[in-house]
Amino acid sequence: MNMRKGIVGIVAILMVASLTVACSGKTKADNGKVTINFWHLDSNDLHYPEWEKIAAKFMEAHPNVDIKITVLENEAYKSKLATVMQSGNPPDIFRSWGGGVMNSYAESGLLKDITNEYKNKWDSKIGEGAVGVYSYKGKIYGLPYTMGGVGIWYNKDLLAKVGYTNPPETWKDFLDCVKKLKAAGITPIALGEGDKWPGHFWWVYLAVRLGGKEAFNKATIGNGSFNDETFVKAGELLQELIALKPFQEGFLAATYGGDQAALMGNGKAAMELMGQWAPAVEIGSSEDKKGLGDKLGFMSFPAVEGGKGKLTDLMGGGDGLVIGKNAPKEAVEFLKYITSVENEKFLTTGPLGIVPTAIGAETALTDPNLVAINKAVSAAAYFQLYYDQYLPPATGEVVKDATQGLFAGTMGPKEVAAAVDASYQAEKK
Amino acid sequence: MDVTTLAVTAKKGSSDHKAKATNRERALFYALLLPAFLLVTMFIIYPVVNTVFYSFYDWNGFGPLKNFVGLKNLRTLLRDPLFWNALRNNGIVIGFSIFVQLPIAFLLAILVSKSSSRPTIFFRTVFFLPYILSEIITGVIWRFIYHPQFGLLQQVFAKLAPDYSYTGFLADPKTVFIAILFVVFWKYFGFHMILYVAGLQGIPPEYYEAALIDGANPVQAFVYVTLPFMKNAIQMSLFFCIIGSLQVFDIIWSMGQGGPVHAAETAVVYLYKFGIKSSKMGFGSMVAIVIFVICLAFNVLYQRVINKEER
Numbered sequence: 142m143n144m145r146k147g148i149v150g151i152v153a154i155l156m157v158a159s160l161t162v163a164c165s166g167k168t169k170a171d172n173g174k175v176t177i178n179f180w181h182l183d184s185n186d187l188h189y190p191e192w193e194k195i196a197a198k199f200m201e202a203h204p205n206v207d208i209k210i211t212v213l214e215n216e217a218y219k220s221k222l223a224t225v226m227q228s229g230n231p232p233d234i235f236r237s238w239g240g241g242v243m244n245s246y247a248e249s250g251l252l253k254d255i256t257n258e259y260k261n262k263w264d265s266k267i268g269e270g271a272v273g274v275y276s277y278k279g280k281i282y283g284l285p286y287t288m289g290g291v292g293i294w295y296n297k298d299l300l301a302k303v304g305y306t307n308p309p310e311t312w313k314d315f316l317d318c319v320k321k322l323k324a325a326g327i328t329p330i331a332l333g334e335g336d337k338w339p340g341h342f343w344w345v346y347l348a349v350r351l352g353g354k355e356a357f358n359k360a361t362i363g364n365g366s367f368n369d370e371t372f373v374k375a376g377e378l379l380q381e382l383i384a385l386k387p388f389q390e391g392f393l394a395a396t397y398g399g400d401q402a403a404l405m406g407n408g409k410a411a412m413e414l415m416g417q418w419a420p421a422v423e424i425g426s427s428e429d430k431k432g433l434g435d436k437l438g439f440m441s442f443p444a445v446e447g448g449k450g451k452l453t454d455l456m457g458g459g460d461g462l463v464i465g466k467n468a469p470k471e472a473v474e475f476l477k478y479i480t481s482v483e484n485e486k487f488l489t490t491g492p493l494g495i496v497p498t499a500i501g502a503e504t505a506l507t508d509p510n511l512v513a514i515n516k517a518v519s520a521a522a523y524f525q526l527y528y529d530q531y532l533p534p535a536t537g538e539v540v541k542d543a544t545q546g547l548f549a550g551t552m553g554p555k556e557v558a559a560a561v562d563a564s565y566q567a568e569k570k
Numbered sequence: 571m572d573v574t575t576l577a578v579t580a581k582k583g584s585s586d587h588k589a590k591a592t593n594r595e596r597a598l599f600y601a602l603l604l605p606a607f608l609l610v611t612m613f614i615i616y617p618v619v620n621t622v623f624y625s626f627y628d629w630n631g632f633g634p635l636k637n638f639v640g641l642k643n644l645r646t647l648l649r650d651p652l653f654w655n656a657l658r659n660n661g662i663v664i665g666f667s668i669f670v671q672l673p674i675a676f677l678l679a680i681l682v683s684k685s686s687s688r689p690t691i692f693f694r695t696v697f698f699l700p701y702i703l704s705e706i707i708t709g710v711i712w713r714f715i716y717h718p719q720f721g722l723l724q725q726v727f728a729k730l731a732p733d734y735s736y737t738g739f740l741a742d743p744k745t746v747f748i749a750i751l752f753v754v755f756w757k758y759f760g761f762h763m764i765l766y767v768a769g770l771q772g773i774p775p776e777y778y779e780a781a782l783i784d785g786a787n788p789v790q791a792f793v794y795v796t797l798p799f800m801k802n803a804i805q806m807s808l809f810f811c812i813i814g815s816l817q818v819f820d821i822i823w824s825m826g827q828g829g830p831v832h833a834a835e836t837a838v839v840y841l842y843k844f845g846i847k848s849s850k851m852g853f854g855s856m857v858a859i860v861i862f863v864i865c866l867a868f869n870v871l872y873q874r875v876i877n878k879e880e881r
Contacts, residue, residue: 216827219847220846220847223631223846223847223849224846226631226632227631227632227846227849227851229632242849245630245632245849246632248632248633249630249632249633250632250633251632334830335740335741335826335827335829335830337829389718389719390718390719390735390736390737390738390741391717391718391719391737391738391740391741392741393738393741393742393743393829393830394716394718394738394740394741394746394826394829394830395741400719533849534630534847534848534849535844535848535849535850538843538844538847538848542831542832545829545830545831546831549743549830549831551743551831552831
C-alpha cells in the first residue's frame, strides 16, 4: 500500500510528460475550425493583452482559425516547455531564444522547417544575422520579432548625484562609480540572482570583452577550453565587483521581474545589466506602472583594459517564435502575420516596446535607448547569443549555477571555469 | 499490520474455496481483478520499467534512444558531490522531522486531545490549517514572509530589533535550509498532530483509572499507558514522515529552486534540476531509480522491524 505511494511519488514527475500529451489535444476542433496552440511568456499584466490583440486581429481575418494562447511566467515556461518537448508534442507556435536549446529540438525533429515559406512567401524581410539565430544546419525553424542586446541600464538622476553625467566607459571607472554610489547610500546595482540568468550576463560579458569572438570560438569549436585565461580572468574581474557588495540586500534569492526590475522601475537602484526588454519590464514591475521614463539611460558594457574584444561586440539575443512539428499551415501564416512590418510596428509602439526585426519597422522606434540598441545590433561585428541559450542545455544550467556560486562567494574563478568546461566537454557532440 | 493480516485471511478463505471454485467463479475473479491490474500496470509498473530502461541511455528526452551507456549514469551520479549534498539534506529533513517535529506534534496533541471544549477545537483546527494549503502556495506565501525588502519578517525585525539588518534568510546559503525546514515543520506538524489526537482519543479512560488506583504518577501513566497505546499511531506517523522527507520537493522549489548555490537541494530537486531542466532524461531516470531504491530499502527495513515486533 504505502510502497505504492512511494513509487507514484517518484515517477509522477516522469509521468507528467505523458499526461501532458493527453491534455494538450490536437489541431482540428469540433466546429471544423483549425486550432493553433500559441505559447508565450509575456505574463505581465501590461504585456499579455498585446498578443491577445494580435491573435484577435488574425482570427478576424481568418475566421476558420482558433488561436489558443497559453501564457506562463519565464521560469515556469522553460520548465513546462522542456516537459512537453520531452513528450514529443510541442505547441504549434511558441517562444524560443534560438541557439543551442532550439537546435536540440530541431535535431530531434520536433520543429517544422519553414525555410521555403520564409524565402518565397514572406511579406517582410528580417536581417540575416537575426534569422541565423533561428536556423540550424541551414534550415529555418522560426523567426525573431525582436532582436537586441544586453547592456547597462542606468538611472540618470542617481548617477548624476555622484557626479556622472556620462556613464563610465571602462571597467575601472565603472567600479569607481559603484564605490561612489555605495558611499552615497544608493544601491548601485539591482540583481535578481535567484533566477541565475541575470547574473550569468555579467560573467559572459566580461569574457566577451576580454577575449572577444576568438576566445569563445577557441573554447567551443577550437582547441581551447573554458579553462582558458579569458574565462578565469572574467571570474576574477567579476569578483572585484562582487567584493564591493554593490547589489541590494538578499539579491541571491531575488527574482528578475519581482525584484530587479521593480527596484530599477521604482528608482531604488542605479543600474542593471539587462537586455532590450528592460524598460518594458521595469514599467510593468514598477509601483506607478510608469517606470523611469526618460530618466533611464542605456550604455554598452564597459571596456576592459587590455581586452581583445571590441566595444561594439554585443551579447544579446532575440525573442522569436518557432513552429512545432505538428503545426497546421495556419501557424506559419500566423508567424508571417506577427513578423509583418505593420504588426512589429504595433508591438514596438505598445507596452512590449520591442526592438523590431522586420526591415522597415524600426522607423516606429522613438525611445532613444531602443534606437541605440537597434543601431548596436546592426553595428556589432561579433554578436554573442546568451550562453544559457547558445550552449547545450545542461552546460547552460552549469554556467548559471557556477556564476551564482561566484556571486555567493562559494566558488572561485578557476572553479567556475572548470565546472563550465567539464560540462561542455561532456555535452558537446 | 492490518493490511497483512487481511491478506492472510483472504488467502486462507480462497484456498478453502479453491476445491469448489467453478470455472465461472474463476473467470469472475480475474474479470474483477482486471481493471485494478491494468491501472497498476499502466500507471505504476510500466513507467517504472521504462525509467529503468531509460537510465542506461544518454538521452536528452527527444528523439530515439540510441546512445546506450550502461552504468555510466550511475557512476556519474555517485561521483557527483552535489548528489551527496542533496542526500545529506534529505537526511537532515528526516532527522529534523523525527527529533523536532514529531515530539512537538505529540506534545500539542496531548494538549488539544483531552477535552472537546471550544478553545481546544479551535486550536486543533488552527494547527491543522497549514496542512490543507498546497505546497506551492505555502512556498509562495513564505517567500513573501522572508523577503528582505517588503517581507513580514523584515517589518518585524525593523520594529523589534532596529539594529539588526535583515538580509533575507532565503538569500544566504547558510540560513536558507533552516528557513525551509521551519516551513516544512509549520506545514506538516498539524498532520502528525491529528494522527496522534486520533490515537490518544482511542485510549479507553479505564486504563488511566486503573493506573491511578495502582498509584501511578502522571509520568508513569504516560510511559505505561499512553505510549504503548500510541505505538501504531507513532509507527504510522514515522512512516509518513520519512517517506515524505525523502520526496520533499514543491516547497523547496517554490522557495528558491534549491538555491542559493545548492544549499537547499534535496534528492528530488536534484533530479528535477539535473535531469529534466538540463534535458538529460537518461541521467534523470537513473537519479529516479536511485531514489526509488532508497525508498524501497527503507520500506523493506520498516516492514521487517514492524513484523519482528509483532511476532
